[in-house]
Amino acid sequence: MTARTLDVTMQKIEKEINDNPEPISGMDTVYKFEIDGEVFQMRLKDQKAELLSESDKQADCTLKMSYDNFQKFLNGKLNGMTAFMTGKLKIDGDMTKALKLESIVKKYDLNI
Structure with a gap:
């Protein structure tokens, strides 16, 4: 994974949400x-x-994970709670906002 690949991924997420902002x-x-x-x-x-x-800005919620696990999370192949419980995802800040993010991600086609 390169920084460029992740940059493109984040831009795609931004575009997908802005194209269909209702879930947020x-x-x-x-x-x-x-x-x-x-x-x-x-x-x-x-x-x-x-x-x-x-x-x-000060983040409300910080999510730490590998790019491989991030892709799986975006594609619905890695459950956030399971990832957290198994150490594949570390969360700092508001846990309810992390859970909310997972429900939002499921409403978009983020196959990356």
């Missing part, structure tokens, strides 16, 4: 993703997804 209606959350040493932040607010530079 009413949200105002900043997620931080630490994937194989790369860090991305995404804000979901006002029915819009926006990639932020790493230090723009």
